[in-house]
Amino acid sequence: MTLSAPAFDWVCATVEREAAIVLEPGKEYLVESRLTPLARSGGHPTVTAFVDKARTSADRRLREDIVEALTTNETSWFRDNSPFQVFSDEIMPYLKTERAAARQLRIWSAACSTGQEPYSLAMLLNEGLLPVGWRSEIIATDLSPAVLRQAEAGVYSQIEINRGLPANRLVRHFTRAGTKWAVNDDLKRMISFRKLNLAQPFPPMGQFDVIFLRNVLIYFSIQTRREILARMRAVCRPDGFLLLGGAETILGMDEHWQRFSQGRVSLYRPR
Structure with missing residues (x-):
């Protein structure tokens, strides 16, 4: 053609x-x-x-x-690994201390595609990263109704499963569904999937402790990136964290974010 x-x-x-x-x-x-x-x-x-x-x-x-x-973009389980390691080793220990009184955690997986990113985060929390007695809420959004339907269904082919999901986690968190694999209900209950266009004003969402905005800003113009980052500041707690993709940066776009490096991962906080 x-x-x-x-x-x-x-x-x-x-x-x-x-x-x-x-x-x-x-x-x-x-x-x-x-x-x-x-x-x-x-x-x-x-x-x-x-x-x-x-x-x-x-x-x-x-x-x-x-x-x-x-x-509709490509995705995988625990994509690039390092951000999830930083989430486990650096972000969560900090939040366990700072949120000890509220014992509540809110995470936003923006541009979640078919759900691998929010389910990866849910696995980490489910495996003991979230303290007993705490509540967590993962909001996962995307522009595409089709990918959101698949994400909410939580059913994946063997090819999709093979893209980054360790065998021990497959056994622990999934159930065989014919030739495919279905996410167990305990993980599904941790996530709320919603349609959202990042390039438009956000609906009322409350504030988040952690925002994963990975591998999506690169598709927007500079002006749209600035607008998105400004809206992100409004929904990120003052001591919350924003994580971008490995090839993304906000240098020169929004001076109201402060950058911290953890190995190869850059973390951002509202100034």
Whole structure:
């Protein structure tokens, strides 16, 4: 299948308008690969024909399908490992002391995709990281209804399981479901999944002790990143923590965050 220049430009404008995600020239291959299944399922001979249909149709669902296809990102269990190690070894000991009176912990997994990140955090808390008698709440959000449905269902293929999940945790936290694996209910009860567009004003959410905003800022323009970081400051407790992806930084974007290094991991706090 082929993608014409006008079709690519329209897709870029649509995705930026709907999700504030910037697709730069040179990403034609990505757009074509993500939209090819949609074009084929709709009986269109080319991706360009499918995009032309979406552009002229009154059916908004076609445009929503395009945005969703291009905002679904790869993920894995305990992705990059180091942030989860810092969460266990540095963040939680601090919070156990500072939240000892309230005995409550709130975590936000922003851009949670199909759920591997919040379930990874839930596993750590479930395995004894959360003190007995404490309450925890993990809020997991994403723009895509499709990935949220899978995350909430908590059912994964063997290929998805193989992406970073240790065998001992598979046995402890999952149950065989035919050819797939289902997250046990005790983990599912720890997480609340919600649809949220990071590029738009947040709904009332309360404040969080820890925010995982990993591997998502890189898809936004500089201005949108600044707006998101400003909104993050409003929902992060003054002594809370923000964690970004390994290739991400907020240097030069928002001077109201203070950076701390823990090995290869950068932590941020509101100033």
